[in-house]
Amino acid sequence: MYSSALESEFKKKGLSIGDRVRLKQGTRVYEGLLMPRASKSSTIVIKLDNGYNIGITTSEFELVKKGAKKHQEIPCHDLKGEISILGCGGTISSKVEYTTGAVYPAISPCELKKAFPEIEKIATIRAKQIFALLSEDMNSRHWQIAAESIQNEIKDGAKGVVLMHGTDTMTYTSAAISFMLQNLPVPIVFVGAQRSSDRPSSENEMNLLNAVYAAKSELAEVAVCMHATSNDDFCYLHRGVRARKMHTSARAAFQTINGSPLASVDYKSKTLKQLSPFRKRTDNGSNKLEVDTKINENVALVYVHPNIKPKLISSLSDYDGVVLVGTGLGHVPTNPFGDENAKPILKELEQLVKSGISVVMSPQTICGRLNFNIYTAGRLLGDIGVIGNGADWTPETAFVKLSWVLGHEKNQKKVAEEMMANMVGELSERSEF
Amino acid sequence: MYSSALESEFKKKGLSIGDRVRLKQGTRVYEGLLMPRASKSSTIVIKLDNGYNIGITTSEFELVKKGAKKHQEIPCHDLKGEISILGCGGTISSKVEYTTGAVYPAISPCELKKAFPEIEKIATIRAKQIFALLSEDMNSRHWQIAAESIQNEIKDGAKGVVLMHGTDTMTYTSAAISFMLQNLPVPIVFVGAQRSSDRPSSENEMNLLNAVYAAKSELAEVAVCMHATSNDDFCYLHRGVRARKMHTSARAAFQTINGSPLASVDYKSKTLKQLSPFRKRTDNGSNKLEVDTKINENVALVYVHPNIKPKLISSLSDYDGVVLVGTGLGHVPTNPFGDENAKPILKELEQLVKSGISVVMSPQTICGRLNFNIYTAGRLLGDIGVIGNGADWTPETAFVKLSWVLGHEKNQKKVAEEMMANMVGELSERSEF
Numbered sequence: 001m002y003s004s005a006l007e008s009e010f011k012k013k014g015l016s017i018g019d020r021v022r023l024k025q026g027t028r029v030y031e032g033l034l035m036p037r038a039s040k041s042s043t044i045v046i047k048l049d050n051g052y053n054i055g056i057t058t059s060e061f062e063l064v065k066k067g068a069k070k071h072q073e074i075p076c077h078d079l080k081g082e083i084s085i086l087g088c089g090g091t092i093s094s095k096v097e098y099t100t101g102a103v104y105p106a107i108s109p110c111e112l113k114k115a116f117p118e119i120e121k122i123a124t125i126r127a128k129q130i131f132a133l134l135s136e137d138m139n140s141r142h143w144q145i146a147a148e149s150i151q152n153e154i155k156d157g158a159k160g161v162v163l164m165h166g167t168d169t170m171t172y173t174s175a176a177i178s179f180m181l182q183n184l185p186v187p188i189v190f191v192g193a194q195r196s197s198d199r200p201s202s203e204n205e206m207n208l209l210n211a212v213y214a215a216k217s218e219l220a221e222v223a224v225c226m227h228a229t230s231n232d233d234f235c236y237l238h239r240g241v242r243a244r245k246m247h248t249s250a251r252a253a254f255q256t257i258n259g260s261p262l263a264s265v266d267y268k269s270k271t272l273k274q275l276s277p278f279r280k281r282t283d284n285g286s287n288k289l290e291v292d293t294k295i296n297e298n299v300a301l302v303y304v305h306p307n308i309k310p311k312l313i314s315s316l317s318d319y320d321g322v323v324l325v326g327t328g329l330g331h332v333p334t335n336p337f338g339d340e341n342a343k344p345i346l347k348e349l350e351q352l353v354k355s356g357i358s359v360v361m362s363p364q365t366i367c368g369r370l371n372f373n374i375y376t377a378g379r380l381l382g383d384i385g386v387i388g389n390g391a392d393w394t395p396e397t398a399f400v401k402l403s404w405v406l407g408h409e410k411n412q413k414k415v416a417e418e419m420m421a422n423m424v425g426e427l428s429e430r431s432e433f
Numbered sequence: 434m435y436s437s438a439l440e441s442e443f444k445k446k447g448l449s450i451g452d453r454v455r456l457k458q459g460t461r462v463y464e465g466l467l468m469p470r471a472s473k474s475s476t477i478v479i480k481l482d483n484g485y486n487i488g489i490t491t492s493e494f495e496l497v498k499k500g501a502k503k504h505q506e507i508p509c510h511d512l513k514g515e516i517s518i519l520g521c522g523g524t525i526s527s528k529v530e531y532t533t534g535a536v537y538p539a540i541s542p543c544e545l546k547k548a549f550p551e552i553e554k555i556a557t558i559r560a561k562q563i564f565a566l567l568s569e570d571m572n573s574r575h576w577q578i579a580a581e582s583i584q585n586e587i588k589d590g591a592k593g594v595v596l597m598h599g600t601d602t603m604t605y606t607s608a609a610i611s612f613m614l615q616n617l618p619v620p621i622v623f624v625g626a627q628r629s630s631d632r633p634s635s636e637n638e639m640n641l642l643n644a645v646y647a648a649k650s651e652l653a654e655v656a657v658c659m660h661a662t663s664n665d666d667f668c669y670l671h672r673g674v675r676a677r678k679m680h681t682s683a684r685a686a687f688q689t690i691n692g693s694p695l696a697s698v699d700y701k702s703k704t705l706k707q708l709s710p711f712r713k714r715t716d717n718g719s720n721k722l723e724v725d726t727k728i729n730e731n732v733a734l735v736y737v738h739p740n741i742k743p744k745l746i747s748s749l750s751d752y753d754g755v756v757l758v759g760t761g762l763g764h765v766p767t768n769p770f771g772d773e774n775a776k777p778i779l780k781e782l783e784q785l786v787k788s789g790i791s792v793v794m795s796p797q798t799i800c801g802r803l804n805f806n807i808y809t810a811g812r813l814l815g816d817i818g819v820i821g822n823g824a825d826w827t828p829e830t831a832f833v834k835l836s837w838v839l840g841h842e843k844n845q846k847k848v849a850e851e852m853m854a855n856m857v858g859e860l861s862e863r864s865e866f
Contacts, residue, residue, distance in 0.1 A: 045809065055809035136764035136810050139739045168761035172739050248762045248801030297740050303758060305734045305832060306572045306605050312733065315748055325736060328601035329681045331569035366799065368681030376478065376488035377569050399738060 003042040009059070010034075018067030021046060024060035031064060081124030083215045084158035085112065086149055088142070088173075089132040090166025090192050116205050122212050122267055126158070135166025135173070135192075140295045140403060143176035147293045150181060150188055154289055160187045160215030164208070167192040167245055167253065170224060174240030175400040176295070178222040178424045184279070185287040187219040190240065192226065194251050210235040213267035220279045220287055222424070223262055226254040236261035239278070241397045241426035244366065257367055258392045258428065294407035296320050301399045304332050304364065313348035321358045321402045321415075324349075325395045330361040330370035330388060331377040343380070350384040358415045360402050361388035362395040387416045397426050436475040442492070443467075451500030454479060457493040464497060514557030516648045517591035518545065519582055521575070521606075522565035523599025523625050549638050555645050555700055559591070568599025568606070568625075573728045573836060576609035580726045583614060583621055587722055593620045593648030597641070600625040600678055600686070603657060607673035608833040609728070611655040611857045617712070618720040620652040623673065625659065627684050643668040646700035653712045653720055655857070656695055659687040669694035672711070674830045674859035677799065690800055691825045691861065727840035729753050734832045737765050737797065746781035754791045754835045754848075757782075758828045763794040763803035763821060764810040776813070783817040791848045793835050794821035795828040820849045830859050 002010065015021060015034060023030045023044060032046035035053060043055040112127055113119060130149045131142060150161050165173060174190045181188065191211035193204035211225040214237055222240030229252050238256045247253035256262075260276040281287065299321040302312070316322050326332055332345050353359050361370055361381065372378030372389035382389050388398065405418045420427070435443065448454060448467060456463045456477060465479035468486060476488040545560055546552055563582045564575060583594050598606060607623045614621065624644035626637035644658040647670055655673030662685050671689045680686035689695075693709040714720065732754040735745070749755050759765055765778050786792050794803055794814065805811030805822035815822050821831065838851045855861070 043809070053809070054806075054812050133768075134764075134808055134810065136760045136808075137766050137768045139766070143739075166761075168764055169739055245761070245798050246800055248796050248798050248803060250801060253798065253801070299740065300745065301736045301738045301741075303734045303736045303828070304569075305829070306576075306602055307730050307732065307836070308734075327569045328599075328678070331567075331601055333570050333572070335566075335570045363681050365678050365681050365686065367679055368683060368686070370681060373487070375567055375569075376476065376486070377567065379487050395736070396738070403740070 001040055002037055002044070003040050006042060006044065009061075013061070013063055014066075015061075015063050016067065019063055020065040020067065022062050022064050023056050023058050025056050025058045030054065030056060033067065080157070081126045082159040083123040083125050083162060083212055084153035084156075084160070085125055085127040085162045085164065085212070086146070086153065087127070087129040087132065088135070088138070088146060088163055088165045090135050090164060090170075116208060118205075118209055118267075119212055122209060123160075123216050125212065126153075128153075133166065135168040135170060138166070138169050138173060140176065140297050143173055143180065144293045144295060146173060147177055147180040147291070150177065151289065151291055154186060158186065160189070160212075160217075162208070162211045162215050163188070163190045165190050165192050167194055167226075171240070171243045171245060171254075171394075172396050172400055174222055174224050174243060175397045175426070176404065178240040178426070179401060179404040180291065180293045180295075181222070182290045182292075182424060183287055184220045184222070185281065185289055187215045187217060187281075188222045188240075189215045189237070190222070190224045194227070194249060194253055206232050207235060209267045210265045213270075214263070214265050214272060217263075217265075217272045218280045219262065219272075220281045221262065224254055225265060227251040228261075228264060234264050234266040236275075237263045237265055237272075239425050241401075241424055242394075244394050244396065246366075257394050258369070292404075292408060295403050296406035297403070299323065299399060299403045299406065301325065301395060306333070308333065308345065310344035310348045313345060314351065316352060316357070317355060319357060321360065321406050322352060323360045323362055323395065323399045323402055324386070325364050326361050326370075327364050329368075329374055329378055330363060330372060330381065331375065332381065334377045334380055346380055346384065349381070349386065353385040353412075356412055358402060358406065358412055358419070359386050360398050360419060361386050361391070362393060362398040364395075366394060368392070385412075385416070387419050391420065392428055393426050401426060434470055434473055435477070436473050439475060439477065442494075446494070446496055448494075448496050449500065452496055453498040453500065455495050455497050456489050456491050458489050458491045463487065463489060466500065513590070514559045515592040516556040516558050516595060516645055517586040517589075517593070518558055518560040518595045518597065518645070519579070519586065520560070520562040520565065521568070521571070521579060521596055521598045523568050523597060523603075549641060551638075551642055551700075552645060555642060556593075556649050558645065559586075561586075566599065568601040568603060571599070571602050571606060573609065573730050576606055576613065577726045577728060579606060580610055580613040580724070583610065584722065584724055587619060591619065593622070593645075593650075595641070595644045595648050596621070596623045598623050598625050600627055600659075604673070604676045604678060604687075604827075605829050605833055607655055607657050607676060608830045608859070609837065611673040611859070612834060612837040613724065613726045613728075614655070615723045615725075615857060616720055617653045617655070618714065618722055620648045620650060620714075621655045621673075622648045622670070623655070623657045627660070627682060627686055639665050640668060642700045643698045646703075647696075647698050647705060650696075650698075650705045651713045652695065652705075653714045654695065657687055658698060660684040661694075661697060667697050667699040669708075670696045670698055670705075672858050674834075674857055675827070677827050677829065679799075690827050691802070725837075725841060727837075729836050729839035732756065732832060732836045732839065734758065734828060739766070741766065741778065743777035743781045746778060747784065749785060749790070750788060752790060754793065754839050755785060756793045756795055756828065756832045756835055757819070758797050759794050759803075760797050762801075762807055762811055763796060763805060763814065764808065765814065767810045767813055779813055779817065782814070782819065786818040786845075789845055791835060791839065791845055791852070792819045793831050793852060794819050794824070795826060795831040797828075799827060801825065818845075818849070820852050824853065825861055826859050834859060 032048045035045040045055045189211045223237040224243040228236040262278045369392040372382040465481045468478040478488045622644045656670040657676040661669040695711045737759045802825040805815040
């Protein structure tokens with residue numbers, strides 16, 4: 001929907017979703033099909049002829065040509081399939097209606113069946129849109145909504161849950177759900193698409209069908225199901241706390257960091273090939289869902305770099321937690337001005353820790369394990385109470401875990417203990433030192 | 434050297450570098466060999482029996498056993514070899530003297546020859562220590578010192594320059610030197626080691642010898658020469674503005690981002706195999722070194738994440754430049770609270786840009802190209818003047834380039850133009866869109 005002001009302007013000009021419109025903004029003119037919005041918007045979004053959507057804020061627009069017959073959502077009630085598909089938005093949950101060119105969230109069960117008829121060969125489904133956002137707009141409140149929605153689906157008998165999610169911050173959310181929902185009785189599978197379905201290179205069908213297949217499997221973990229290679233042949237399942245998006249646009253953008261994927265999945269050949277150990281479903285009821293969706297929104301993620309200023313660190317004094325993305329084995333500049341007694345960055349970090357803020361290290365290199373024992377910088381960080389020596393987490397997982405731990409624990413020492421205790425595979429035993 | 438207070442304490446207790454000492458700090462006791470320091474230090478560094486160095490600040494220490502004969506630097510003057518080796522510090526430029534266990538910077542030419550006798554089979558050398566820092570402590574002033582030292586070596590007839598550098602921030606420095614010294618007449622080769630030479634797994638000899646071999650080659654670029662694989666078989670040369678450290682500890686930690694390495698190098702088989710196009714030496718004097726070492730120290734590198742606060746952005750108002758490490762194709766949260774008119778992060782970014790600060794985007798995914806044209810968030814960022822649409826640089830190269838461009842250019846529009854103009858291979862033509 002659009003803002004009420006815009007909706008009334010549209011009415012005046014006889015404009016409906018799917019119509020071809022011309023917009024002016026300054027000297028620039030844009031033409032395309034009027035797109036629907038998920039939330040009240042004063043920005044007009046049109047699909048250009050090149051397939052891209054753009055959002056423009058302007059009061060100058062006009063009808064060029066009425067669109068074809070409007071999109072009709074097929075009513076479809078009382079569907080209670082075994083696999084629950086929840087829509088969070090993102091590229092994957094959009095589908096172009098080719099008569100109008102408009103993108104609709106193809107998330108109602110019947111829409112999904114219509115868009116991807118092969119789904120029914122894999123599983124019976126139910127589906128719900130819990131919100132519709134591009135994932136860069138998601139925050140920890142959305143993580144909570146997602147966790148609660150999953151919990152409800154499991155209570156309601158779902159034998160597996162698929163989350164359709166934008167790729168930008170998918171692994172922040174998959175990590176959050178991994179901590180919020182533990183001892184899982186069923187698989188929770190995140191799926192997205194790097195290319196929207198109106199582009200010939202879109203991989204959303206294969207990803208979604210593989211995700212539904214994985215949601216039926218014996219896996220009882222949070223996983224990310226995405227293209228394994230640049231061929232449309234199969235997907236990898238990455239552990240939710242270990243997955244990372246490592247390319248802006250390639251289809252095979254997701255990788256398992258510091259480990260192998262959990263499995264490869266190919267719904268066509270009905271194979272889920274285990275590639276590393278994972279938690280499994282049980283029949284005896286021992287996997288009883290544990291829920292803790294409390295989260296602390298007041299955590300910063302800070303990149304360490306040459307010329308970083310001590311005052312940047314001191315400006316973090318009103319956060320409850322700080323995750324540093326350090327250089328090398330987990331370092332910050334300790335002596336950047338050749339004066340071993342000054343250590344301005346360290347002193348500011350020490351102040352933060354002394355004031356009760358939990359400070360956690362993570363690696364700028366993305367891959368590998370932190371180690372505070374090899375160089376002086378690491379030792380000094382350990383001495384002032386920075387958490388993370390020996391951890392092999394990504395910056396994003398460290399950030400999400402700290403936000404979650406600080407949601408239920410205030411005691412600094414206990415926060416440190418919880419951070420360094422492996423909960424859901426986010427920390428592995430050190431293999432090297 | 435140590436602080437004068439410590440030096441006088443050492444004298445009182447009859448302690449010299451290389452002696453076995455016992456330190457107490459609270460209830461903890463450490464024993465090892467007393468190590469030398471490059472700058473005045475009040476932290477005592479000892480080498481533990483496990484080979485690791487630790488730094489401890491304490492006044493409780495005592496002699497356990499006098500060390501073996503002291504390290505003697507072999508005097509060696511008037512050496513004017515064809516390849517100049519400059520030492521910046523880091524793991525590679527340290528060498529253990531096995532009689533005492535002490536690590537000395539093995540950087541004088543004779544020391545280098547003694548440590549790595551094979552060097553002479555590759556090239557005649559000259560060498561100089563320009564500073565001795567672990568690279569996490571380097572800042573843009575060190576980049577300038579390095580650039581000026583290289584310039585002097587080239588003026589002085591060096592046919593190639595090797596920089597021994599710590600790995601933590603090596604690629605920040607290699608990018609800085611790439612911008613500061615252009616139209617190179619000779620190769621400038623960065624080299625480091627992930628494991629110190631007292632560990633059996635150290636790769637510093639192979640890396641250094643390959644770097645010297647590469648410095649004799651026809652390459653006329655800034656390159657990083659590091660282990661190619663986990664076997665000790667050959668090195669890759671990565672373009673200085675494209676290299677990135679992608680693992681905390683593995684020897685093959687360095688990768689070329691968004692491209693292939695320039696070449697593989699193997700001094701043993703005397704091969705430098707070109708893997709992608711690079712600039713070459715000329716005989717006609719057309720490669721005449723262009724020097725601009727001016728740099729702006731007042732640039733921030735900021736990680737974008739869910740729950741990022743608008744006030745974090747507004748707190749950047751006293752920087753001259755800001756590099757964002759955005760999600761996906763180069764995004765920030767535009768509408769995290771479901772209110773399309775609020776856009777708090779965007780508004781603060783717009784304020785920064787309006788106040789004259791250059792704001793540049795870079796990718797959190799590390800790999801791939803930014804694209805502001807696909808999603809609304811990108812378009813809005815482009816509209817408010819954020820720089821980087823279409824760029825395929827790493828966060829670190831974007832940061833270094835902005836620091837360098839702001840060193841000589843204040844006009845915001847010209848800064849944007851210079852940022853988006855490829856100078857030394859840091860931007861490639863878009864291949865995809």
